[in-house]
Amino acid sequence: MAALTFLSVPRAQSPLDRAPPTRAVNAVFRVRPRTGFLVVAASRRLVAAAAAPAASAAERDKPFIEEMRAAAMRLHTRDQDRGGEKEAPMEPPVDKWEPTVEGYLRFLVDSKLVFETLEAVVHRAAVPWYAEFRNTGLERSEPLKKDLEWFRQQGHTIPEPCAPGITYASFLEELSVKDPQAFVCHFYNVHFAHTAGGRIIGKKVAEKIHIQKELEFYEWEGDLSQLQQDVRAKLNQVASGWSRAEKDRCLDEMEKAFACSIDLRRHMFP
Incomplete structure (x- = not known):
């Protein structure tokens, strides 16, 4: 039975990837200061991006x-x-x-x-x-x-x-x-x-x-x-x-x- 193979596919780097988290969120505030959901969405993307490497490490370390x-x-x-x-x-x-x-x-x-x-x-x-x-x-x-x-x-x-x-x-x-x-x-x-x-x-x-x-x-x-x-x-x-x-x-x-x-x-x- 074949085991699962995890592939890492390169993706284009977005401005949010290149910018530090605080600057990326501040940019959203300046463009649309009254649209709160954009701030939340940006924050969630940043948290997910930061968490991804940790999840991969946990998978590698699994007994x-x-x-x-x-x-x-x-x-x-x-x-x-x-x-x-x-x-x-x-x-x-x-x-x-x-x-x-x-x-x-x-x-x-x-x-x-x-x-x-x-x-x-x-x-x-x-x-x-x-x-x-x-x-x-x-x-x-x-x-x-x-x-x-x-x-x-x-x-x-x-x-x-x-x-x-x-x-x-x-x-x-x-x-x-x-x-x-x-x-x-x-x-x-x-x-x-x-x-x-x-x-x-x-x-x-x-x-x-x-x-x-x-x-x-x-x-x-x-x-x-x-x-x-x-x-x-x-x-x-x-x-x-x-x-x-x-x-x-x-x-x-x-x-x-x-x-x-x-x-x-x-x-x-x-």
Whole structure:
């Protein structure tokens, strides 16, 4: 998804631009001393002109994580989020899913493979700043391992990873080497989507397939909001060293990241 590009178009300089504010306003008084609205209009133009550079500076200083969140929100519909812009959702509403235990297990197995891949990439840190995302507290491969063991003890057969998980994991490995900024977009989406909509999905699916257990996949050690804030700070820190083109490359990958995550969930809806 393309990020917004801000263009600066030169314009002809007006007399008001060249003159100091007080002289410009006094000129209006001398020409039309009884026409008060002209004075107000001139003053408003001067205030707006003075404020414009400050607004541009604020835009440049906006934390990059806010841009990432805005890019993600635009992929929701208004029913899903107030900031949504999609005409139609990218997947059916959870209430219309018809999950089975077998399908849910395939989702958990594929999710485990994806989280293992993300964790392995940042642990190796072939790109040095990947190391910033080690041991964030949002890692999910170990909790998923414990959950799958619990299902096995209940008599369920644990499947091998399926095509969606294998394909996504392989894609992440390749992306982490060839396109680090795009990889970070997937890292962000996988972790933060799970802490938000993923928890809602987990609860509703568990109700539909009658799981009488709170899975560790949906539990975090410590304060989740603080863990999230710490990762946001790391993302902002890393992105502060990127060019505008590199930031835009990260944002452009958001729709692909959404599509890959939805592919993992297809095990649970028709």
